[in-house]
Amino acid sequence: xxxxxxxxxxxxxxxxxxxxxxxxxxxAALAIVASLKVVTGKNTVHSLLYLVxxxxxxxxxxxxxxxxxxxGLEVIVYAGAILVLFVFAIMMFGLGQxxxxxxPQAHAFKLSNINIWFGPSLIAALLLAQLIFAIDxxxxxxxxxxxxxxxxxxxxxxxxxYLLAVEIASFxxxxxxxxxxxxxxxxxxxxGHNDLDKQKETxxxx
Amino acid sequence: xxxxxxxxxxxxxxxxxxxxLSLLLIAWRRSQKLILAFTLTIFVCAMLASISLMMNLxxxxxxxxxxxxxNYGNFAFILILAxxxxxxxxxxxxxxxxxxxxxxxxxxxxxxxxxxGILVMSDHFASLFLGFxxxxxxxxxxxGYSRDSQYxxxxxxxxxxxSATASSFMLLGIAFIYSxxxxxxxATDLLSSNEVSPVISLFHHAGxxxxxxxxxxxxxxxxxxxxxxxxxxxxxxxVTLLLATVSKVAMFVVLMxxxxxxxxLFIQPIVSNGNTLSTFNFMSIFAILxxxxxxxxxxxxxxxxxxxxxxxxxxxxxxxxxxMVLSPxxxxxxxxxxxFYLSAYVLATVSLxxxxxxxxxxxxxxxxxxxxxxxxxxxKRSLAMLVIVAVLSLAGIPLTxxxxxxxxLLNVAFxxxxxxxxxxxxxxxxxxxxxxxxxxxxxxxxxxxDQHNGNYRPLKLKPLVxxxxxxxxxxxxxxxxxxxxxxxxxxxx
Numbered sequence: 001x002x003x004x005x006x007x008x009x010x011x012x013x014x015x016x017x018x019x020x021x022x023x024x025x026x027x028a029a030l031a032i033v034a035s036l037k038v039v040t041g042k043n044t045v046h047s048l049l050y051l052v053x054x055x056x057x058x059x060x061x062x063x064x065x066x067x068x069x070x071x072g073l074e075v076i077v078y079a080g081a082i083l084v085l086f087v088f089a090i091m092m093f094g095l096g097q098x099x100x101x102x103x104p105q106a107h108a109f110k111l112s113n114i115n116i117w118f119g120p121s122l123i124a125a126l127l128l129a130q131l132i133f134a135i136d137x138x139x140x141x142x143x144x145x146x147x148x149x150x151x152x153x154x155x156x157x158x159x160x161x162y163l164l165a166v167e168i169a170s171f172x173x174x175x176x177x178x179x180x181x182x183x184x185x186x187x188x189x190x191x192g193h194n195d196l197d198k199q200k201e202t203x204x205x206x
Numbered sequence: 207x208x209x210x211x212x213x214x215x216x217x218x219x220x221x222x223x224x225x226x227l228s229l230l231l232i233a234w235r236r237s238q239k240l241i242l243a244f245t246l247t248i249f250v251c252a253m254l255a256s257i258s259l260m261m262n263l264x265x266x267x268x269x270x271x272x273x274x275x276x277n278y279g280n281f282a283f284i285l286i287l288a289x290x291x292x293x294x295x296x297x298x299x300x301x302x303x304x305x306x307x308x309x310x311x312x313x314x315x316x317x318x319x320x321x322x323g324i325l326v327m328s329d330h331f332a333s334l335f336l337g338f339x340x341x342x343x344x345x346x347x348x349x350g351y352s353r354d355s356q357y358x359x360x361x362x363x364x365x366x367x368x369s370a371t372a373s374s375f376m377l378l379g380i381a382f383i384y385s386x387x388x389x390x391x392x393a394t395d396l397l398s399s400n401e402v403s404p405v406i407s408l409f410h411h412a413g414x415x416x417x418x419x420x421x422x423x424x425x426x427x428x429x430x431x432x433x434x435x436x437x438x439x440x441x442x443x444x445v446t447l448l449l450a451t452v453s454k455v456a457m458f459v460v461l462m463x464x465x466x467x468x469x470x471l472f473i474q475p476i477v478s479n480g481n482t483l484s485t486f487n488f489m490s491i492f493a494i495l496x497x498x499x500x501x502x503x504x505x506x507x508x509x510x511x512x513x514x515x516x517x518x519x520x521x522x523x524x525x526x527x528x529x530m531v532l533s534p535x536x537x538x539x540x541x542x543x544x545x546f547y548l549s550a551y552v553l554a555t556v557s558l559x560x561x562x563x564x565x566x567x568x569x570x571x572x573x574x575x576x577x578x579x580x581x582x583x584x585x586k587r588s589l590a591m592l593v594i595v596a597v598l599s600l601a602g603i604p605l606t607x608x609x610x611x612x613x614x615l616l617n618v619a620f621x622x623x624x625x626x627x628x629x630x631x632x633x634x635x636x637x638x639x640x641x642x643x644x645x646x647x648x649x650x651x652x653x654x655x656d657q658h659n660g661n662y663r664p665l666k667l668k669p670l671v672x673x674x675x676x677x678x679x680x681x682x683x684x685x686x687x688x689x690x691x692x693x694x695x696x697x698x699x
Contacts, residue, residue, distance in 0.1 A: 161271045163207070168324055168336040171222065175317040175340055179347025182310045 020143055023130055024064045030123050031057035037119065044090055048083065049120040053127070055079040060127050064134065066144050069151045207270065214259060214267045214275040217252040217283055218323045224248030225316045232309045238301065245312040246294050249319070253287045256280050271391060274329035274463075277699040278541050282326040282459040285545075285552055289451035290319045292556045295674070296563045297444040311351060317344040318448060322456035329467070331380045331390040334460055338376070338424070341453060342369040348448065349441040361440025368423060368433045376420025382413025393467040414485050417464075418492075424457045425522045426515075428495030435507075438515035439573075443566060446511055447559040450518050451552045458525060462544060465529050466537050489529055493627060496523025497634035504641050508575045510562055513641060514555070517600060520634055521551055527615045527631065530622040539621070542696040543614035549692060550599055550607035553685070557596035557678050561589050564667065576648050583649045586667070588675045590649045595682040601642040602635055606686040610693075 034054035041047035055078045062071035134140050158166055212219065228244055259280055266276035294315060301308045321340030328334045346369070350362025384390055386409050419430065426434040438446050500519030507513040525547055528540040565582070566574055583590035599608035612635070619628045667675070685692055 162332065164270055164272050165332050165336055167222070168333065168340065171225065171317060171320060172336060172340045172343060174225070175314065175321075175344040175347070178310050178313055178317070179343060182314075182347055183350065183353070 019137070020064060020140055023134060023140075024061060027057050027060040027064060027127065027130060030126060031061065034120070034123055045087075048086055048090070049117070050123075051086075052079050052083050053120045053123045055083070056124065056127055060131060063131070064144070066147055067149050069149060069154060211267070211269045214263065215269050215273060215327065217256040217259065217280075217287075218320065218327065220252040220255055221248060221316060221320045221323060224252075225313060225320065228309075228313055228316065232313075236307045236309060238298075238307050238309070241309050241312045242294060242298055245316060246291060248316065249287050249291050249294065252319075252323075253284055253291075256284045256287065260284070268329070269327075272330045272333040273324075273327045275327055278545065279326040279459065279463070281545055281695070281699075282455055282548070283323050285455055285549060286319060286322045286326070286452050289455070289552050289556060290315060290448070292560065293444045293448045293452075296447065296560060297442075299563055299567050300442055300444060308351075311348065314344045314347045314351075315448070318348065318452060322452050325456040326459045326463075328460060329392055329463065331384070331392070334464075335373070335377065335380065337456075337460075338420075339373060341456060342373065342424075345369075345445075345449065345453060348445045349437060351445060352442050355440075355442075357436075357440030361437045364433050364440075365437050372420045372423030372430075375416050375423070379413045379416030379418075379420060382409050382416065384413075386410045386413065392464050411485065414468075415488060418461075418485065418488065421457055421461050422492060425454060425461070426519050427492045427522055427526070428499045428519065429492070431496070431499070431519045434519060435512045435515040438511045439509060443511070443559060443563045446514075447556065450514065450555050450559070454518065454522065455548050455552065458522070458544065458548065462529070462541070466531075466540070486530065489526055490624065490627060493523045493526035494630040496520060496526070497630045498637075501634045501637040505637065507641070508577065510558075510574050510576060510579075513576070513645075514558065517638065517641075518555075520638060521600070523634070524612070524615055524631055525551075527619050527624065527627050530619065530624050530627065532622050536618065536621050538699075539614075540618055541699070542693065543611070543618050545696055546607075546614050546689070546693060547611035550611040550685075553607060553678075553682060554596040554599040557592045557682065558600075560675065560678065561593050561596075564589065564671070576645055579645065580648050580651045580653075584652060588667075588672060588679065591679050592675050592682075593649060594646055595679055595686075597642050597645050599682060599686065601639055607682065607689065607692075609686070610689040 031054050034050045034057060037050040038047045038054060041050060055074060059071040059074035059079065062068075062074055134144070224245070228241060228248075231241060231244055259275075260277055263275065263277055263280065266274055268274050294312070297311060297315075301311060318341055321337050321342075321344060324333055324337030325341065328337055342365075346362055346366045349365050350358040352358055380390070423430045423433075438449065441449065497520050500516050500521075500523060504513050504516035504520070507516060525544060528544045528547075531537055531540050561579075562574060565579065569578060579593070582593070595606065599606035602608040602612040612631070615631065616628060619631070
């Protein structure tokens, strides 16, 4: 009796593991497809739509690996903040000629019009369905909650053995910031001309 | 973090602190001379700290799990700082041409040095990757620094894309290695080391290979060298010097640290006897290809920067020989050879780029060919002497540092019985003589002096510059005649 019960639970566990792996690979495949669409797309805004979906798929991957904290960070930081920055930057620079040429006509109700949002929303819907299934299915939940990596553990690691890595990462961000500033600043107007002459004099004396 | 740990990474801390202070300095007053002086001071302080550390450090010191400070890394960091001092001094000659105040250049320079320092001290894939990225990102900013020049966008974009590719290869490799070893530290063996199943060892091999491809991109080894000449040519001369010295030294030292701390290194040749996937074989192929391809492609080059780019590919190929050790006893010899060869390479490269920058300022021409150095010996003896000493050292003629370096490499190769590598080294050096001697012949050529007189202003050097040129010549000659001065330092490590 007990023997059959353990074998049953083992079979259950095996099935949970398998479905978990299947779901993981499915989400990973969605991420790859979406990323490919990002780099092959002709229109920047459409590519961004796929990029959001790709990052969401990676977040689902993290969740299915039992790291809900990393998944949350992925959604908040990448799909949230950074994508909003991207959209802002693209809107502010103004869409170039090639963007508007590739853009759909506003008044045309054709099949090609649907195509633009159909792909990303299909992938997003698939991800949502998968996530609902994962949360709803008790076997998967049991597997997922058995070894959760909490924010506390991540924090302890970051401020313990990996303290120097955090510091180095901050310098890495500084390097990116300074290099980006240098490339983005307008030609030769870092200082006014009068200021510049004064600077040269004072610089020469100091 | 104990006080002792903080003390042993003090050179890195000085550079890091210097970056923050220079940001504050910019907020206070934007002056190029001030920030230059401050940057150089920081480098000198870090160098002094490294030297004192090198004298006091008897054993390798583990600083958290991320870094391991040993004397090899310390010496490499001193080399990096010396090269960066030269870059800082040379860049002033070039930066005065433009109108802006170039604060960012010096901050990026310090960031490059910090990244290189982290690389040479790292003992963990996390710190390796962060240092690698810090080095790359800061270098991308510097490669495209002069935005008005013709190639700046092209070369910095090439460098950005290719170093991103290299780091993604490297990350995948690190992930594969982690999946088999369960730890990100360099010195970890496979999880199931006693029962190595073929699949597991295949994954580990693939991981190591992908990691090595990422490193090879940075070292511009032969199948991954295509970016090198274009980026060398497009970057400002002082930045090219930085690429040729600091980036290469740091990457090579971290490669050696990774390679020699693999516990399976010395078992590997026996286990995978006849296995073509052996990383040893791959490294030999990289080395032989780099020596032959680099030297052959350099033959027809007229542009000095492109020529030096191809010759640097060949030199990195020669250096790979030191990885071919078969027993733990020869690791020490391998380290000594590598550090000596790197010092010779850095000294020669710094000398050549110094002459390049000085003659470039004079002729107002950003694309110098070998012909532009024609008759330099009759115009300016000290510069010509510097070129001669440096070129002879790169070619490996006796009585120069390069010869002793090559001798060390041959020694390592003989111990490891790598006959193919020795053959490639000799053939490569033979080919290299053709273009190296071509440079020297050009220096003595008198035929074109009369034609050039029209657009050639006579070279006038400031006394300080002249003094540093003479010092470099003296260094080159002295270390070539008395290599014990340097090798004595390594013996105490």
